[in-house]
Structure formats: C-alpha cells, structure tokens
Amino acid sequence: MSDTLSICDLCVSVAGKPILRGVDLEIRRGEVHALMGPNGSGKSTLGFAVLGHPGYEVTRGSLELDGEDLLVLEPHERARRGLFMAFQRPVAIPGVKMADFLRHAASNVRNPARKEGEGLIPMREFRKELREKMEQLRMDPQFARRYVNDGFSGGEMKRAEILQMAVLRPKFAILDETDSGLDVDAVRLASRSIAEIGGREMGILIITHHEQLLEHNPPQYTHVMLEGRIVETGGPELAAELHKQGYDRLRADQPAAAAR
Amino acid sequence: MATDVTSTRLDVIGEINKYDFRNEEHYVFKARKGLDAGVVREISAMKDEPAWMLDFRLKSFEVFESKPVPRWGGSIDIDFQNVYYYIKPTDRQEHSWDDVPAEIKTTFDRLGIPEAEKKYLAGVKAQYESEVVYGSLREELSRQGVIFTDTDSALRDHPDLLREYFSTIIPPADNKFAALNSAVWSGGSFIYVPPGVRIEYPLQAYFRINAANMGQFERTLIIVDEGAYVHYVEGCTAPMYSTESLHSAVVEVIAKRGSRVRYTTIQNWANNIYNLVTKRAVAHEDALVEWIDGNLGSRLTMKYPSVYMLGPGARAEILSVAFASAGQHQDAGAKVVHCAPHTSSRIVSKSISKNGGRASYRGLVKVERGAKKSKSSVVCDALILDPKSRSDTYPYIELEEQDVTVGHEASVSRIGEEQLFYLTSRGLTEAEASTMIVSGFIEPLIRELPMEYAVEMNRLIELQMEGTVG
Numbered sequence: 001m002s003d004t005l006s007i008c009d010l011c012v013s014v015a016g017k018p019i020l021r022g023v024d025l026e027i028r029r030g031e032v033h034a035l036m037g038p039n040g041s042g043k044s045t046l047g048f049a050v051l052g053h054p055g056y057e058v059t060r061g062s063l064e065l066d067g068e069d070l071l072v073l074e075p076h077e078r079a080r081r082g083l084f085m086a087f088q089r090p091v092a093i094p095g096v097k098m099a100d101f102l103r104h105a106a107s108n109v110r111n112p113a114r115k116e117g118e119g120l121i122p123m124r125e126f127r128k129e130l131r132e133k134m135e136q137l138r139m140d141p142q143f144a145r146r147y148v149n150d151g152f153s154g155g156e157m158k159r160a161e162i163l164q165m166a167v168l169r170p171k172f173a174i175l176d177e178t179d180s181g182l183d184v185d186a187v188r189l190a191s192r193s194i195a196e197i198g199g200r201e202m203g204i205l206i207i208t209h210h211e212q213l214l215e216h217n218p219p220q221y222t223h224v225m226l227e228g229r230i231v232e233t234g235g236p237e238l239a240a241e242l243h244k245q246g247y248d249r250l251r252a253d254q255p256a257a258a259a260r
Numbered sequence: 261m262a263t264d265v266t267s268t269r270l271d272v273i274g275e276i277n278k279y280d281f282r283n284e285e286h287y288v289f290k291a292r293k294g295l296d297a298g299v300v301r302e303i304s305a306m307k308d309e310p311a312w313m314l315d316f317r318l319k320s321f322e323v324f325e326s327k328p329v330p331r332w333g334g335s336i337d338i339d340f341q342n343v344y345y346y347i348k349p350t351d352r353q354e355h356s357w358d359d360v361p362a363e364i365k366t367t368f369d370r371l372g373i374p375e376a377e378k379k380y381l382a383g384v385k386a387q388y389e390s391e392v393v394y395g396s397l398r399e400e401l402s403r404q405g406v407i408f409t410d411t412d413s414a415l416r417d418h419p420d421l422l423r424e425y426f427s428t429i430i431p432p433a434d435n436k437f438a439a440l441n442s443a444v445w446s447g448g449s450f451i452y453v454p455p456g457v458r459i460e461y462p463l464q465a466y467f468r469i470n471a472a473n474m475g476q477f478e479r480t481l482i483i484v485d486e487g488a489y490v491h492y493v494e495g496c497t498a499p500m501y502s503t504e505s506l507h508s509a510v511v512e513v514i515a516k517r518g519s520r521v522r523y524t525t526i527q528n529w530a531n532n533i534y535n536l537v538t539k540r541a542v543a544h545e546d547a548l549v550e551w552i553d554g555n556l557g558s559r560l561t562m563k564y565p566s567v568y569m570l571g572p573g574a575r576a577e578i579l580s581v582a583f584a585s586a587g588q589h590q591d592a593g594a595k596v597v598h599c600a601p602h603t604s605s606r607i608v609s610k611s612i613s614k615n616g617g618r619a620s621y622r623g624l625v626k627v628e629r630g631a632k633k634s635k636s637s638v639v640c641d642a643l644i645l646d647p648k649s650r651s652d653t654y655p656y657i658e659l660e661e662q663d664v665t666v667g668h669e670a671s672v673s674r675i676g677e678e679q680l681f682y683l684t685s686r687g688l689t690e691a692e693a694s695t696m697i698v699s700g701f702i703e704p705l706i707r708e709l710p711m712e713y714a715v716e717m718n719r720l721i722e723l724q725m726e727g728t729v730g
Contacts, residue, residue, distance in 0.1 A: 051685045055677065079687035091678045095700025101683070104696065108687035116692050117722065147700065164686065 003029045003066055003082075005050075005172045005203060010061035012042075012049045019045045021228035022061065027203040029171055032217050034239050035207045037225035038247050043207045046225075047085045047174040052078050065172075079105075080112035082171030086161035086178050093148040098160065099130060101148050102167050109168050133166045137193050154181035162193050172203045179213040191216040211243045226254055294341040297321060300443050303346045307412055307446075310419065320432035320442030327436040333622065334560040334589045338534060343506050345444040345477070405454040408463055411479050414450035421452060425483050429512035429540050437536040441477045441510040448478035448509070451492060453519075458489040462524070462710050480511040484519040484547075491522040493710060505532045505559070513541035515549050517571065522550040526713055528720065529558035531587055537563040545571025545600075552708050553580040554717065555590055556724065564622060566595035569603035569631075576605040581705040583724060584617030584649070593623040593654075594638075598631040598664070607638040610702055614645035614725075622654040625668075629660040640670040643701050645694070695725040 005027045012020040019042050027033055035043050049056040050063060052075040063070045070078055093101065107120045120126075130144055139159060149157055158178050165173055175194065179187045187210070195216035198204050206213060214236075222238040223230045226247070231254045232238065242250075292299065300321050304314040329336050401408060407418060414422045432442040453459065484490055507529070515521045521541065529535050535558040541549040551565035567576035582590035590613075596605035611619030621640045642651035653670050675697050683693035699706070699721055706714045 051681075053681050053685075074690070075681060075684040076687050076689050076692075079685055085685060087682065091676065091682050093679055093683070093697060093700055095703030096696055101686070101696065104688055104692065105683075105686035108689075108692075112687075116689055147703075168686065 003171050003203070005083075006062070006064045007046075007050070008062045008064075010046070010049065010063060011059045012045055013057045013059050014045065014055060018059070019056075019228055020049065023225075023228070023230055025205075025223065025230060027172060027205060029203045030200040031203050031221070032198070032214075032219045033203075033205045034214055034219040034222045034236075035205055035225060036209065036222065036239065036242050041225045042228040043225055044088060044176050045228075047176050047205075047207065050078075050174060051075055051083060051085050076108065077112075079168075079170075080109055082109075083174075084165055084168055084170030084172065085174040085176060086158070086165060088176040088178075088180060090149045090157050090161060092150040092152075094150045096148050097145055098148055098163075099127065099144040102126075102130065102144075102164060105164070106167050109170075130167065133163060136196065137163055137166060138189065139163060155183075155186050158182060158186075158190060162190060162197070166193070166197045169197075170202060172205070173198070174205045174207065175213075176207045177209070178206070179208055179210050184212065187212045188215065211239065214239060224250055226250060293344055295321070295343070295345055295444070299345055303444055303446070306346065307415075309415065312423065313415060316427065316432075317443050317445075320439050321444075323432045324436060324439035324443055327439060329436060330562075333562045333591045333620075336534065336536075336560065338506055340506075346446060401459070404457045405452075406457060406459065407450065407452040409450050411448040411450045411481060412446065414481075418450070418452070421483075422450065422481065425481060425512070425514055427512070429514065429542055430510050430538050435538060437508040438510055438538045441479060441508050441538070445477045445479035445510065448480040448511075449482070449492070449494070450480070451482040451484075451490060453484045453488040453490045455485040455516075456487045457485075459491070462491040462493045464493045476507050478509045480509070482511075482513045482521060482523070484513075484515050484521045486516045487518045488516075489520045491524065493524045493713065505534055507533055507535050507537075509537045509539075511537070511539040513539075513549060515541060515543045515547035515574075517545045518547060519544075520548040520550075522552065523565075524552040524709065524713070526554040526556075526709070526717060527558075527561075528556040529561070531557060531559055533558045535561040535563065537561075539563065539565040540568070541566065541576075542568045542570050543574035543576060543603075546573040547571065548575045548577070550577040551579070551594070552705065553578070553592070554702075554705055554709075555581070555592055556583045556720065557585075558588060558590070560589045560591065562591045564593045564595050564624075566597070567605065568597045568599060569605065569634075570599050572600045572602050574600060574603045576603075578605075578607045578609075579705055579708060580607075580609050581702050582609075582611040582619050583721070584611065584613045584619040585724065586615040586617060589618045589620070591620045591622055593621045595624040596626070596636060597624075598627040598634040598636065598661075601630065601632045601634065603631060604635040606636070607640075608704060609638075609640045610643070610705065611641075611651055612643045612645065612698055612701065613649035613651050616646075616648040616650075618650040618652075620652045620654060621670075622656075624656045624658070625666060626658040627661045627664050627666070631661050632663040634661070635665045637667040638669070640668075641701070642670075642672045643698065644672065644674050645698075691725065695722050698725060 007023055007025040010020055010023040011018065023046060037043055045056060049058060058071055065081055103120055103126045108114050131141060134141055134143060137159065149160060152160060161178060178190055182190060191213050206217060218236050219239060222234050222236060224232045224242065231250060297318060300317050304317055427442060430438050432439040482492060513521055513523060543549045549567045553565055555561050555563065565578055569576055576596045578594040580592055580594060582592045584590040590611060593609060594607045596607065607623060609621045611621060613619040619642060623638060625636045625638060627634050638655060640653055644651050651672055655668055657666060659666065675694055679697055680690060680693050683696060684690055688696065699718060706717055709717060
C-alpha cells in the first residue's frame, strides 16, 4: 500500500476568521507538489493546520494518512506518524542546543511509542549521524552546538530546517517558503539538498513564489491557491507560467474567489 | 509515587516535592524544643567550646531577641519556641561509602532513578570513587597548607585563624536570622587557602550528604589568601533532611588581593522549610568573587548573596536561578556594593514559577562615593509557566558616585505557544517541550556547574516539570 496524505474539503479558521474554504489535495510518497498563490491566500495556513497548530481550527473536512484520521491527533503524534513542516519563520529556543533538540526529536519520531524520559538514541551514535548529515548539507559542524534558531541568520534558519528534515526523514514534508530570504546560491543549495534528502521516499509539498527551489525538485503537480481554495492544478508548466505571468489570469478565471 | 513514604508533614503544603523521600533518622542528642540562654549554653557545652564562642553565642542570642522579624520579603510565620535548635546526627563523618548509613543509600535509590539511567547511578559511583581519591587529595591539600574541614572542627583545631575572621563579614547584628545562626550555629565548612595556592578541582562539601554540612544552622567561613583560587561546591538535589521547618545559614567569604573564589550552591528544600540565609563576601583589590546559586523548593527562601568590593579592580559575578512551585515563594537575588574605583559587577538572575509558585528578584546595586569608573550590569529574566504563578522584581540602585556605568534589564516571559508548537511538531510531547524550554532557560546556570551537578540539575528540572502540562 502506498502511503497517501489525503486532504479533503478542509476548512480552517484562525481566531474565528475563515482562511481555508474547502481544500482538496492528495499527496503520495515520492511525489513533489508545488503550492503557489499570492500572499495571504492560505498556503501557510494549510501547513499549520496539517501539522495541528492549536490556533488553527478545522471547521470542516478531513485529513487522513492512509485512512487514519489525523485531525484527532496532537501535533507530536502527527510528527511521529511522519509529518513534517519546514517553517518559514522558525522560533528560537534559547539555551537548547540543536544537537540535543534533534536527538529528542529523532528518538521520538523513530520510536513513536516512546514515553517521556525513556531512552534516547545513544549520544555517540547520534552525534556521528548528525555529523554525516551536516557534511552532506555542507554545514559547519559547530552548528550542532548552537542554540536552536537563536541568533541565526535567515539562511541559517532555513538550512537548519532542512537539516531537521534530513535527520527526521518524514514521510510527508511541507516546505513553507524555504527559499525566502536566501540568495541565489543558497536557494540552489537548498533545492539540491531537498532533492537529495527527499529522493523517492518522501511526499513533498513545496510552498514557494520562485522557480529556483523547484530546479532540482521538478513538481509532478502544481497547485494554485486563491482565497483559501485550490483553484487550479496542473503540471510543471503551470509553475513556469505563474512565475512568468503572475496570478492575473487565474484571478480573471476565478472572479468569485478573487472578489472575496 | 510518594505514597509509600513515611512522611507525616509533607502533605501539609501544596504538592509533594518529588525528592522528599525521607527515612527514619537516628539521633544521639537532641536539645529540647525552644530557645533561651539555657539552650544556647547547652549547645556550646555539648561541643566543648572555648569561652569566647559561648560569649559570642549568648550576645548573639540577645541581638536575636531584640530584633523584630523582617516585614519585607516573604511572609514569615515561625513559632521560634516550637523548633529544635540542635540535633547531632549519629554518624557525623563518614569516611567512605561503606560507612554511609543504609537509610541514606535507600534515599538515593528512592530518588526515582529508573534502571535506564544507569549513567546517573554511575555518577554516584564516580562520587564514591572521587571520595576515595579525595583522601589523597586531602593530603595534597594539607601539604599546600590548605585547610578544609567542618567549622566545629576548625574551632577546635585552628582556633586562632577562625577567631580572626569569624563573624567579621556578617556580624550578629546584621539581621535577625544572622543573629539566630550566630547563637545556635552548628556545622558548615571552613576553608583556608594560603597565598598563591590554586586548587584546580572543585572542593565539595565533604561528602555531599554529610549531615554536618546540611545542618539547620550551618556556618561556613572561607578565607582565600592573596593570589589564591578555590571553587567550593555545596548542596545536592537530594532533599535537605529536616524534621524542623526553620533553616538559617550564614556564609562568609573573604577574597584577598588578586584571589578568586567561586561558590556554587544547589539547594532543594522540602516544602515546609523556611530557608533564610545570609551569604556575603568581601573582595579586596583585583579579587573576583563568584556566587552561583540554584534554589528549588522550600516554603520561603530569602537569600541575597552579596559582594562588597573593597579594593580597586575587585569584581563580582552573581548568577542565581530560582524555581518556585505550588506553595513556594523564592525571594532571591543579589547585592553588590562598590566601595572602590574600577570595580565591576554582573548579576544574572533567572526565575521560573509554576503551579501558583511565586518568584521574586530582590537586588541592590550600590556605588559608594569615590568608586569612580565602576561598572555594574543586572539582568533579570523570569519565566512564568501558568497564569496562577507570579513573578516580581524589586531592583534597588543607590548611586553616590556619578562617574559609573550601571545597567539593569528585566524581562518576564511565558512559554510561547509558538515555541511549544515548534517542538511538538518535531515529535516532542507538550510536557517534554516545556521541560526543554525551561532547561534552555536555565542553561546559563547549568553551564557553570560541575558535570555531576549539571546532570542532576537537569534531572531535577525534569521531575519538577512532570505533569505540568496537559
């Protein structure tokens, strides 16, 4: 059975205000999907809702992984089922070293039944793994000793998110504007890294405004979101078109959504 | 978890402190309850003290009686006549792990360390071995002229040295509880480090569970001579054994010219305890005094480690962390007094309050006239874990000199929803995530602790945080 993440008629409100108005999306492992759309159309909201942020209230619809209802699960349970999001703006956790944080995270994700206080992945074993992953991503090994996102530059934050994805090896990853704030070379590196990590194992949803991140991750599907709905789905050529021409055609095709 | 414990009084206040395991204690001698000149005389006679000490105790007792209970700080409700003032433990000075009473070993077992955490137990074992090594270190130390003993023994074996410095930093009249300690003190550590001697490993209160160092009214005196260095560590995460609810220690530190003294304390008191401590150091020219102070538990802790910078170039560093939970009030902070030019001080205070606990920072920065070009910086960060809990800041700044740099920053934060979500989205439970955020918050303290204390402190925070969320 191939793993499938199914989002069906998902409606989400934030502070009582409807943001998503019925999103349908199905992602299988090994697929790359691009999600595009103007600012404020609800792309990040979809990510937060899928991961289970308590501030994002699902008012209708379903979210399932191979038929299992994810909506009843806490964020940590969803993570342990194999969901991941690379945050657009990850928060700092002062005083907590990247390596310690990741060791906890990896111990939980790899052993979903793990209870608090139970065995972590042995320190030595994990350090070695982390070092290898960092080498692969061309990161300074000192990075592991820094505090999580504390004082990171924009580029460092994004690379730290990609590192986490590499260590946690989720089944499904949502990359929320992992290219924003990066220069051309950094985006290229990120794009290549994502492709190396993802391979055929992951289903990836890439939220982006730019083509570059897709360079090494050509999407089989491109979705366009407008006012809380996916209004068009196409192949890689749709992403190319939107990059060149923007969203005006879509707005014209979707007067009802655009008028909201 | 704590239901099998033979505890009669721990259920009185709020939640049960998870380290509150106590076994039956055996005592040889127990003074009667209450305090009067007769009890003071009895204590002194028991210890076979010289006349001057008895005299000192009796005068201190008069001062104690004449002073009112302080009205500032926390709420103090103590019936002084319902307290035992002297308890001599059966086993005063264990010399090896084998001599440690079985019930204390049982207490260690009861700290709830799971089988999986053998490394932690290995830490205890390393302790034991370090004690074995300690015998030879002790020889090494005494060859260098270092004195490291308990204060009662110092009074007997080094009477002149002790008398020269004893109570010169904290006179009985300093405050009511310093007076009380002066009248009934027992135990504590005495350290003398001769000029130029640098002790590169931390000196730990003899054995960490040695009752002599954990007394109700311990009295510690540390004298570090010119150019010398010592790091003294006391306390542990085990509960302070106590049948009584009042604990009042006095710690005096003298750092002579060019010396450096670091004093690290981790204390975890049972919830019925008043912990009212006076700690003060003087730093002479170019000396550095560092207080590192971690406070957990207790009903009320009032503790403000102080440094008086007496000579030019003297420095003070005070790092304190307080954790207040249900029924607990941590009124902790620091005092620095700049009495000479080019002196500098830095205070970092961090507090965590949860389940209705209250943590207060109370601090004084004073710069006396003539202490030109002095610098002081104070940073207070409070973390409040739930809406029931409370944090306050009482910073006092007194400047008699204009040519100085003084900075004060304070922040109060709650564990952010975004931090929690970030960590839980990586597979950590909410409780695990909160613990991680709190551990990160106190990391500046943990980083400064000797390894085994750091491990224990982390473990303790985990236990304190258990069941906080959800």
